[in-house]
Amino acid sequence: MRFQLGDYVPYLVNRAGVSISNTFSRELDRFGITLPMWRVMSALLDEGEQRLGDLSRITAIELSTLSRITASMDRAGLVSRRRSGEDARAVLITLSKEGRRMAEAIVPKALQWESAAIAGMSEDEVKTLKGLLQRIYGNVEGREAVLR
Template sequence: MDYWFTDSLPYLLNRAGVALGETFSRRIARYDVTLPMYRVLAILRQTGPKSLGELSSLVSVEMSTLSRMIGTMAKAGQVTRIRPPENGRVVSIEITAKGAALADELMQIAMQFERGILGDMDAAAAEELKTLLRQISQRIDRL
């Protein structure tokens, strides 16, 4: 058989992803923020307000889990829930000034973390890797 499980793409991607997530989570633990919370803060900081549905998709967290997490983050003063006047059924999540400051600090850590992972890989190779990973994600979405 030509298939070797520990050399398969799904295995290697999962192994790298899990290791990255666990290591980065340890780096940011002292901020009392989980990895999904960091992702919410970073996305809101970079793109502005999002609905729960949009955030759920972007941070890869189930809607019910995300809703509870947003409640925790709101109590910590990192985000607010806003109901736009034109549509009271929709809830928009916005980052607060406190959340933005935290996101800025955590994103600096994330940039250093990424530089450490990429090591001496040149910029073109790093961009090619990211392009390939985006393409893989798009293909998975179509399965």
């Protein structure tokens, strides 16, 4: 049976994703943060204070990994963590002033990298791309949910 890696969707998606991530990670090195940290910061910038569990869903970072990441960001002064008043089990994460300042400095760079990645595509193509990627994620996670 013939199998061509260059025509195989999971490979193409993963290769594109890894490629973007790796190159942007190098940009983030200058700020002393990792890509998952940037995800956390941008999610908080957009959505405001979040519970750890919700942040895990938004950023697609494993809860246990996220727990360590936010602890490290807390030590670095980028976020603050406090117990929720409504549910004492929950931890609320917020951007600190410094974290917000850094996040706002990174946003333009992030948009530049996005532009570079989608260079030459029409608005329609980009829109289609986003839709299809969301469907892939939904399909895969949905199947996962069934298997669990």
